[in-house]
Amino acid sequence: MSNLSKSFIISAFLVVVFTLVVILPPLISGKTFYGIDGNVGVIRNVSEALWRLENEHWNFNYLLGLPLGVSFNLPIFFGKIIGYERVPIFDIALYIVVSFIGMYIFLRSSGLTMWGALFGAVSISLTTMGVLSVLGGHIIGSLGFLLLALGIVKYVYSKEHGIFKLSLLVIIAGVSIGLAFADFQRTIYFGIVLGAYIIFLSLIRFNRISEILKINWNTLLKLILVPLSIFVVFVAFSFVSIKGMFGFAQMQQIGSVEGDPESKWRFLVQFSYPPEEILNFFVPGLFGYFSNDPELPYWGRAAQDFGYEATKQGMRNFRLGIDAYANVFVLPFVILALLYFRNWERERKLHFVFWAVVAIISFLFSIARYFPTPFYLLTQIPYFDKLRVPAKWMDIFTISLVIMSAFSIDSFVKGVGNGTKENRLFLSILLVYSGVLFLSYLILSGVKAEITMHFAYQHQYDYSIASRISENIISSVGTSFLFVIAGTLLLYVLEKVVGVRVKPEEKAFGRSLVFDTTFVVFLLMVFVNMFVTVKPLFKEVDPSKLYKETEVVRFMKDKLKEEQARVVMYSGFANHYFTFLFPYHKLETIQSIAASRLPDEYIKLLPIINSFNFDVMAKYGTKYFLTELPPSHPVFLQVPILKYYTNLYCSIYLSEDQQSVSNFFYVYEVTNSLPRFFITPNYIKYNGQIEMILMLPIEVLKNSVLLTNDITNFSPSHNLQHDISVLEYSGNYAKLKVFVSDKCFLVFNNYYHPKWECLVNGKKKEILKANYLAQAVYFDSQGEYIVEFKFNSFSVFSLIQMFLLICFFGALGLVGLRF
Numbered sequence: 001m002s003n004l005s006k007s008f009i010i011s012a013f014l015v016v017v018f019t020l021v022v023i024l025p026p027l028i029s030g031k032t033f034y035g036i037d038g039n040v041g042v043i044r045n046v047s048e049a050l051w052r053l054e055n056e057h058w059n060f061n062y063l064l065g066l067p068l069g070v071s072f073n074l075p076i077f078f079g080k081i082i083g084y085e086r087v088p089i090f091d092i093a094l095y096i097v098v099s100f101i102g103m104y105i106f107l108r109s110s111g112l113t114m115w116g117a118l119f120g121a122v123s124i125s126l127t128t129m130g131v132l133s134v135l136g137g138h139i140i141g142s143l144g145f146l147l148l149a150l151g152i153v154k155y156v157y158s159k160e161h162g163i164f165k166l167s168l169l170v171i172i173a174g175v176s177i178g179l180a181f182a183d184f185q186r187t188i189y190f191g192i193v194l195g196a197y198i199i200f201l202s203l204i205r206f207n208r209i210s211e212i213l214k215i216n217w218n219t220l221l222k223l224i225l226v227p228l229s230i231f232v233v234f235v236a237f238s239f240v241s242i243k244g245m246f247g248f249a250q251m252q253q254i255g256s257v258e259g260d261p262e263s264k265w266r267f268l269v270q271f272s273y274p275p276e277e278i279l280n281f282f283v284p285g286l287f288g289y290f291s292n293d294p295e296l297p298y299w300g301r302a303a304q305d306f307g308y309e310a311t312k313q314g315m316r317n318f319r320l321g322i323d324a325y326a327n328v329f330v331l332p333f334v335i336l337a338l339l340y341f342r343n344w345e346r347e348r349k350l351h352f353v354f355w356a357v358v359a360i361i362s363f364l365f366s367i368a369r370y371f372p373t374p375f376y377l378l379t380q381i382p383y384f385d386k387l388r389v390p391a392k393w394m395d396i397f398t399i400s401l402v403i404m405s406a407f408s409i410d411s412f413v414k415g416v417g418n419g420t421k422e423n424r425l426f427l428s429i430l431l432v433y434s435g436v437l438f439l440s441y442l443i444l445s446g447v448k449a450e451i452t453m454h455f456a457y458q459h460q461y462d463y464s465i466a467s468r469i470s471e472n473i474i475s476s477v478g479t480s481f482l483f484v485i486a487g488t489l490l491l492y493v494l495e496k497v498v499g500v501r502v503k504p505e506e507k508a509f510g511r512s513l514v515f516d517t518t519f520v521v522f523l524l525m526v527f528v529n530m531f532v533t534v535k536p537l538f539k540e541v542d543p544s545k546l547y548k549e550t551e552v553v554r555f556m557k558d559k560l561k562e563e564q565a566r567v568v569m570y571s572g573f574a575n576h577y578f579t580f581l582f583p584y585h586k587l588e589t590i591q592s593i594a595a596s597r598l599p600d601e602y603i604k605l606l607p608i609i610n611s612f613n614f615d616v617m618a619k620y621g622t623k624y625f626l627t628e629l630p631p632s633h634p635v636f637l638q639v640p641i642l643k644y645y646t647n648l649y650c651s652i653y654l655s656e657d658q659q660s661v662s663n664f665f666y667v668y669e670v671t672n673s674l675p676r677f678f679i680t681p682n683y684i685k686y687n688g689q690i691e692m693i694l695m696l697p698i699e700v701l702k703n704s705v706l707l708t709n710d711i712t713n714f715s716p717s718h719n720l721q722h723d724i725s726v727l728e729y730s731g732n733y734a735k736l737k738v739f740v741s742d743k744c745f746l747v748f749n750n751y752y753h754p755k756w757e758c759l760v761n762g763k764k765k766e767i768l769k770a771n772y773l774a775q776a777v778y779f780d781s782q783g784e785y786i787v788e789f790k791f792n793s794f795s796v797f798s799l800i801q802m803f804l805l806i807c808f809f810g811a812l813g814l815v816g817l818r819f
Contacts, residue, residue: 014520015125022538034546040087044584045583045586066753072241085543102145102151103151109155110348111347116409116410119410122527156226171811186395189393189396240797253267269390272390273391276300284476304318332430337352355403359396366391375390423495434488486525541655551650552648552650553581563676567588567625614670619701621676628666676729683704683745719742720741722739722741734789746776747771750775
């Protein structure tokens with residue numbers, strides 16, 4: 001069997017096994033994975049928008065609706081085919097497969113043996129950065145395409161290619177970065193590193209600086225044309241997303257005060273990586289898991305509110321989405337690589353140093369608030385002062401560690417059977433490392449009671465939870481020891497069995513078979529180590545229960561069937577309804593917006609709405625109000641426009657691990673609510689400030705719309721007759737039949753945005769910004785009209801994106817046949 005055939009068979013076997021281990025159980029059981037923010041309700045809306053080739057879709061689940069930029073994501077795009085409920089599962093599968101392939105290509109192109117490349121590919125295939133990017137709520141498993149781009153770029157620079165093949169590789173790399181742009185922040189960070197790496201690859205080919213200045217075709221191609229072409233393909237694929245990214249970054253940061261640099265700094269650095277948690281690379285799970293898991297809380301200090309230690313006010317911690325882990329050997333192997341470093345050739349030394357520098361810088365950026373100087377310097381660069389969650393730099397740190405550790409294991413593999421002192425010392429140090437872990441396990445087991453008391457008194461956890469924390473710490477150390485000693489023994493088997501002298505006519509095949517089998521078992525163990533670590537993150541849920549209609553949903557759908565009103569909910573379960581049920585059932589209902597940035601108008605309006613200001617709710621079309629507070633609650637006693645309507649009892653499914661919660665919701669009717677569509681005979685000119693909408697009684701707004709425009713030759717009607725019939729209505733489209741007897745204004749009580757357009761009897765009509773946030777259309781004469789409102793975000797760039805996507809798959813096929 002040729003080396004190429006063996007490499008393909010073993011690689012394919014591993015990646016198929018890994019993927020099936022993760023996704024097969026929920027697929028067989030009919031369950032899906034549980035994410036937090038970007039679940040099936042939102043996925044359903046985004047997938048439908050992508051299939052319509054829209055660049056944005058109208059997220060009408062918000063109080064007034066907001067345009068949501070659509071970044072292309074393969075599982076979400078194919079959600080209509082594979083099923084919306086299956087998207088989180090296939091997003092994880094996509095990450096495993098693509099990241100494995102990308103890292104394997106990168107390491108093989110770097111001159112590593114098949115086994116060194118496979119170790120790196122396995123180590124990257126189930127990292128918590130990839131898993132949490134999906135299950136943490138963002139549904140962005142396309143992050144694996146960053147690694148595919150890295151592998152393709154290294155392949156381009158590792159050998160000479162013809163123009164046709166080079167063009168195919170450029171398309172693959174450019175579109176890969178575009179596919180990863182669903183998480184633009186991670187992609188930007190990675191893009192900086194990739195750009196620096198391309199320059200590095202170009203420069204190390206020269207022995208003297210003077211050689212660089214001698215421009216020839218090959219220098220021009222590799223140093224300028226290839227990276228420029230990749231960048232052009234990426235921009236063409238992601239143009240709309242890039243534009244949306246800049247628009248998003250310009251919006252106001254939630255929690256920061258305009259003109260207050262301190263609040264802005266706290267916003268930027270809150271999700272920093274606590275430096276002590278580097279211990280997770282040695283002992284995964286040492287700091288616990290999710291904060292919202294009552295059985296095993298996270299007890300570190302990530303995302304802790306500023307001043308918490310002094311005041312005990314605010315958020316204690318929140319680990320979700322900022323973890324980093326590859327496998328228990330990665331960081332030790334990086335350290336042990338120093339044994340082999342002096343024997344490496346010049347190019348490998350330079351590559352190791354490059355990734356070591358990237359790792360150090362990434363780590364310093366990731367710890368931000370705990371070592372602020374490097375991150376402060378980064379935020380002085382334009383645009384970087386807008387990017388939140390510095391812990392995302394840990395992704396780059398993890399990738400760098402995996403690359404460096406692969407260099408180390410590759411040197412070990414090359415020395416197997418030769419009795420090298422580096423291999424002997426390497427294995428001895430691993431045995432010592434195993435001993436340290438075992439000794440730590442024994443010591444911690446002996447002081448379990450003291451650990452429990454520490455967390456009970458110093459961290460003020462309930463005693464039962466503190467006991468679980470101590471058990472978690474001890475078991476994490478014990479589990480790490482078992483994996484390290486097992487891996488060390490397997491490496492000993494490789495060294496000793498392959499090193500046994502045999503007769504030349506015996507067993508080239510037998511020797512290879514023993515080596516291959518042993519190393520495959522080692523790689524499977526590495527993957528199991530990662531899977532055991534991330535398994536608690538794979539919370540399975542039954543989609544038929546998670547998205548099942550509750551009494552609340554049924555009530556809303558029944559009441560809103562004939563009217564386009566809104567329902568506001570104040571409840572501890574509001575986020576559950578907002579994330580899962582409301583968007584899935586396409587209900588315009590909730591006022592709470594899960595976003596770190598919002599337009600300035602929303603920033604000013606939300607605190608007013610959240611202070612139980614029913615007058616403002618009524619002005620923006622809220623007809624029903626749901627809460628767990630009974631009618632006797634003092635906040636409702638002095639609200640004349642609020643009328644108790646009924647109460648609903650329903651059961652809320654949370655997950656397979658938690659019991660369903662049953663509770664009452666009290667339903668109130670806002671009796672004076674403005675409808676979604678209404679006619680006013682007059683307008684009031686104002687300066688666009690929020691104070692006017694707050695000051696005017698709702699009765700005034702029924703007769704006069706607030707505009708910043710001047711309407712020429714206008715005189716209000718004193719005897720206006722009008723009628724509105726809603727013929728069709730959805731989140732992105734409305735069709736009305738309108739009769740008016742005189743000049744007037746049709747108010748569309750929805751958030752004003754330039755992507756909305758209005759057609760009156762088939763002719764485009766200007767939409768005016770009205771009532772601070774809403775829309776209005778002016779009729780300058782009497783008549784009967786067919787009025788259509790469309791949220792139109794189609795762009796020719798969507799067609800370009802689809803064309804490049806087809807080219808991407810075609811290029812993959814053609815290059816794959818030759819690779």
